[in-house]
Amino acid sequence: MLTVLTSGKAAPGVTTTACALATTWPRALLLADCDLAGGDVAPGLMAGRVGAETGLLSWSAAVRHETGPAAAASALLSHAVQIPEHPMLGLLPGFGTAAQGASFTAATWERLSTALAAAPRSLGRDVLVDTGRLVGDRGCWPVVRAADLVLLVVRPSVRSVHAAHDALRRLRTELGDLGTVSALVVGAGPYSADEVAGTLGIPLAGRMPADGVSASVFSDGVAASGRGMRRSPLVRSAGEMARRLAAADRSRTSVSA
Numbered sequence: 014m015l016t017v018l019t020s021g022k023a024a025p026g027v028t029t030t031a032c033a034l035a036t037t038w039p040r041a042l043l044l045a046d047c048d049l050a051g052g053d054v055a056p057g058l059m060a061g062r063v064g065a066e067t068g069l070l071s072w073s074a075a076v077r078h079e080t081g082p083a084a085a086a087s088a089l090l091s092h093a094v095q096i097p098e099h100p101m102l103g104l105l106p107g108f109g110t111a112a113q114g115a116s117f118t119a120a121t122w123e124r125l126s127t128a129l130a131a132a133p134r135s136l137g138r139d140v141l142v143d144t145g146r147l148v149g150d151r152g153c154w155p156v157v158r159a160a161d162l163v164l165l166v167v168r169p170s171v172r173s174v175h176a177a178h179d180a181l182r183r184l185r186t187e188l189g190d191l192g193t194v195s196a197l198v199v200g201a202g203p204y205s206a207d208e209v210a211g212t213l214g215i216p217l218a219g220r221m222p223a224d225g226v227s228a229s230v231f232s233d234g235v236a237a238s239g240r241g242m243r244r245s246p247l248v249r250s251a252g253e254m255a256r257r258l259a260a261a262d263r264s265r266t267s268v269s270a
């Protein structure tokens with residue numbers, strides 16, 4: 014299963030939610046940080062634990078002359094970081110800077126999307142992708158097109174829903190329709206998650222509670238006790254959603270919350 018988490022502008026919590034889902038995913042998983050503006054997982058959750066020989070750039074250099082999708086997919090794992098406290102999770106770090114992101118050509122994005130789409134079959138791993146904000150025509154659109162499920166992350170606020178509308182317009186243009194796209198509502202605000210999804214005209218895949226303490230562990234690598242984290246509202250909701258998404262993939266049913 015290839016799942017993409019994305020957003021419009023306004024930083025609704027894509028990276029935090031992607032990390033929360035990844036660390037609670039019930040099967041082996043690869044989390045790929047594909048934010049064109051520069052990856053936040055390496056300097057955040059993984060601060061101080063990511064070497065230069067890992068990540069998107071080193072993967073693309075290694076598979077430059079490699080054509081087979083299965084080989085390109087298995088190279089993804091060689092360039093991923095293993096997370097000791099989460100043995101089923103591999104992290105493919107993203108770009109160090111936006112300039113590095115711009116160095117990826119359309120052909121490289123195509124190659125990456127083929128490798129990520131092949132990973133469930135050839136590596137036995139589901140894949141979760143953080144695309145960052147969909148604010149331009151460049152970037153990881155091939156990966157978004159290859160996804161089984163696109164989760165548009167949005168806060169229940171006018172500002173964030175406004176940004177999500179703009180992202181949906183781009184998604185419709187790039188994908189042709191919104192058949193794979195659902196809303197994932199983060200935090201509290203003046204509107205309910207159902208109202209947000211209804212306004213956007215897409216199904217509601219799930220909601221994450223407002224939980225700033227746990228969120229800062231995922232977004233900024235703030236230290237936390239394992240037991241406290243496991244019991245936190247964010248991790249419990251993420252675990253419930255991760256199990257539901259993984260099960261829906263097995264039975265090919267709707268992901269609606």
Ligand SMILES: Nc1ncnc2c1ncn2[C@@H]1O[C@H](COP(=O)(O)OP(=O)(O)OP(=O)(O)O)[C@@H](O)[C@H]1O
Nearest residue numbers: 024025026027028029221222223224225228229232
């Ligand atoms: N469920 C949550 N509850 C409380 N705070 C949250 C939650 N999710 C994210 N945050 C906080 O919101 C801020 C932005 O989160 P994050 O970096 O994940 O957003 P993003 O959408 O990935 O942003 P960007 O577009 O810049 O990559 C961070 O300070 C993070 O700790």
Ligand SMILES: [Mg+2]
Nearest residue numbers: 027028053145
């Ligand atoms: Mg982010």
